Amino acid sequence: MSAKLKTKSQDSNSRTVGNQLQAIPIMTVISLILFGGIGWRLAYLQLQQGDLNQAKAEQNRTRIVPKPPVRGSILDRNGKVLATNRLSHSAYLWPKAQKQRNWSTNRQIISQILAIKPEDLQKRVEDAGYNYPSLIPIARNLTSAQITALEEYRTQLKWVEIDVGKVRSYPEGKLAAHIIGYTGELNREELQERKSKGYRLGDVMGRMGVESAYESQLRGTWGGLKLGVNGAGRILQLLGENPAGVGEDITLTIDAEVQRAAEKALGTTKGAIVALDPKNGAVLAMASYPSFDPNIFSAPITNDIWQELQAQGNPFLNMSLRAFPPASTFKIVTATAGLESGKYPPNTVLGTYPYISVGGTRFREWNKRGFGPMGYVSSLAWSSNTFYGQIGRGVGGEKLIEWARKFGFGQKTGIELQGETKGLIADDGWKRLNFNNWGWTTGDTVNMSIGQGFTAATPLQVAVMFSAIANNGYRVQPHLLQTDNESKQAQRVSLNLKPTTLSTIKQGLRAVVDGGTGARLNSPHTPPGAGKSGTAEAPPGDSHTWFGAYAPFDKPEVVVVAFAEHSGGGGGSVAAPLVRQVMEAYFKPRKI
Template sequence: MATGLSFVTKSRFINAPLTQRSHRAIGLMGMTFLLIGSCGLRLAQLQLIEGPTHRERAEQNRVVLMPMPADRGNILDRSGALLAANRLARSIYLRPCEQSKASWVESAKRLAPILKIPAEEILEKLKQAGFRSALPVRISRDLSLNAFITLAEQATHFPGLEIRGEASRYYPNGNLAAHVLGYISEATEKDLKAHPDYSMGMLVGQMGIERLANSKLQGVWGGQLIEVDATGRQLNSLGLKPPISGQAIRLTLDSDLQKTAEKALANRRGAVAVLDVKTGAVLALASGPTFDPNLFTRRITKQEWQQLQSQENPFLNRALQGYPPGSTFKVVTAIAGIQSGKFSPDSTLMTYAAINLGGHLFHEHGQSQGVIGFRDALAFSSNTFFYQVGLAAGPEAIAQWGQKFGIGDLINVRLSGGSHGMIPTPAQKEKLFKEPWYGGDTVSMSIGQGLVQTTPLELAAIYAAIANGGWRVQPHLLADESQTASTRPKKMGINPGTLAVIRQGLKAVVAEGTARQLSDGSIPPTAGKTGTAEVLGQKDNALFAGFAPFNNPKIAVAVVVENGGFGAESAVPIAHQIYKTYFKTAKARR
């Protein structure tokens, strides 16, 4: 019995610890299975679900595309002469993975004075690419000869430095047509975000045709696939994708006329526009002061930038800038008056030394001409004649015809750096300026002053329509846009009798009036109108607009010289030079 009791007691003492161990074992086994299950699930996720992504990422880490720049397309004038081209230049590339970050800090300090680039800028480009990147980063374009010799001598001191020959943009005529051509620069961070297909260091247009036609000019960059190891060193070449050069762009510009316009303007503040009166093709578009786009094919020095900025807004395309047109606008008032039915082409009016309107005197241009018609009113630029025509026709009619001619947003060559003119109605004035319309506004509008503004390009288009029989042309710069639906001239509905008297008046301006310089016998008979527009607190702007030859018009010309004084003094001589060049080259072509 004692033995039995002893057995039972022993059994109890033995079973108790076994039960506790079992619970602990089960817990440990559960935790083990849980961990193993979690790892399995994670493994399944990595291999089955995210496997393709990781494989692609690993492949990208192993295979690198080395970009190869494409040659930018040439820009040509209407005859095929080069306006923008490419030439061989040397560029500096750095391969970030070849040095440590600390080593690059020292290398950048040594490179900075040679390349004339701040060390911080070099390091920033390396940082953007990543210091372990195997891809070379372009640091400098158009390397100078002195810098090339220095680096060639010290090449062993700069691991990862490479000098490559590649195409560089080149403008063979310097600043010729700079506002039309524009310039290029490396794609900004904003450009890269907007165009994921762009490679770092890609050159893109920033203004003018370079920007407008960038998608055609830039071509398609190629590249070389290379295999790299974990440190970024090149192991093998896996293939080559050749770059595709950009397309050539032909413009409507005539280089001879463009050169003449810019030489005659002489970098003064102002602009010249020359149009084909039948097609609207822009033959010349000059703006002053100007700039040399070659500056932007490389790094601009501080001195060069300061010199550029010392000019008054050299990037403003004044050919697309609104100016008060002065008396050159009287043709619009004349057409509005006759087309309104208030006047006929044969109507006459008494002119005065001044007219009184609401207690304000509005003076004549010079002395009263007595009783005259539209032809003589244009020939002698009578203000009081057009005051009366404008008041009778009304500001809405003048604004309507101004807009029909293209003043506002109808004339658009899609270039940056300018805007368009304006010719507000009374309702628009109240909306824009919170002021009522006064009779004096109509009087000022009638002679191209006050709120009226036209760009030189719009002014040329107005005179082109008068020259071609009343068809509004659409100015354009790309040759392949001529004679297309978007640029086809639009009939304006001007009566032939109205146009005839306007044309006779403009012919008389040249034969008898303020543009007599054009009748020196050096060119065929032409027609046009001078203008002098008041500028508050400054010398008047000088203007001229016209067309040639009179009997069979081919071109229309508009000239504005800021603070040039009388139109006959500053603007007409520029038009004269343009006509001489046009007729000389036209004769040579025959």
């Protein structure tokens, strides 16, 4: 009995051992598969995904704090700072904040403190993306109250950083605003266009004036700090620094004191004053009203500020570059056409009348009586419409148009500023295109000869015309960069005027000031000058007024042109005193 039991027990043990021996290969295979999978995963993570995982680990223990470019300064010709940078506190946000469970609540807190709409904040974060490698700017020019509020929420808002940076500053406020311009943050489309040039989210660029024209020189380059942080995101150490690059400083041809005088003279009169160096076209002043303070763009613009700006009209429109009927200042062109044609030499004398009749239209003398017989000098001094109407009619429309274009009318001057208009010097083709195929008439020529009709010119173009007489017959290109002076003088375009043409016109312009319509230019504080008035009909409003002048008469240093829109009155009574004030500032002895 026991022998049988023993045999059964041995058989059972044998089967168990057999089963165990059979299980070993299976377990081995399973183990190999498991360890093989782990090995393959480790190899995959280390070899194929190694760089990516290392970068993620690096992100968890380091942070990159960007340092925006430092824009170069803008200076006037004497070194006065017109645009620079000032220290300011800015708020930045880590993009990972949007993935935190309390993001919705924190976003609301941030929005309230920084006066940013929650949807705008959300859009900014989404534009950057969750994996954006560095901080994104969300507010500049923080107030003390905003900084304090963010610090009070420091524990909750651990993804928000406050840093000291630089924002654009214009120490002289409104002075030369239309020349200098302002800066503004790039929108999404602009950022996409400029990424290849090194622009980043939250970057700023020049929006107007010199800030825009010389963006590449002024801009500078991005830098940054590499910081070591702990698991809670707190800064432990500075790991490295790449200083932000400083842009170039730009020196302008502008004289800040002459500019200030021009703006003061213009006051609240809608219009413009331009001052040029007639030798090379350097812009000494360019005032325009209404105007604005570019400092407002260094912080978010409130609706109240925007409404206040709009109440003035369009303060961003540079009136120096807008076109208006040049009126009797254009008689310089008409006189040139007459003298150069040979039909009306310097000794020409014509009768002047209450009006001249052309095609049934009466072109009236401004004094309604006529002045009797006149030559070039006296007709310029008293701005006779009928004298120059006869000259224009005699030389013909084509010659008048030709000389207008030689002086630079009907084309951009080439100044660096955006928004310059060409003005208008119409011809037969233009009229047919715009007036149902009606061709050019003699009446159109007579109208043009006195600066009316279709003719339109900018104050800057008129200043170029006066410069051509002052510098003995060269059309200059206006410019704002000081280093361009010599090259621009070399690029002057000769009008090939006869010496007798220049001499006759100069005598006439001197007579304007020495007892003619421009007598109010005379000042004991300036040398003798020469000039020309203009009064343009501008229905249904009051007339526009002009005055252009240069001084000293014998060796001109400066040309000044003043334009007042719908001012009423005459050019000699309204615009000439504005020019005189600028002349007085220019010739005022400099304090050293």
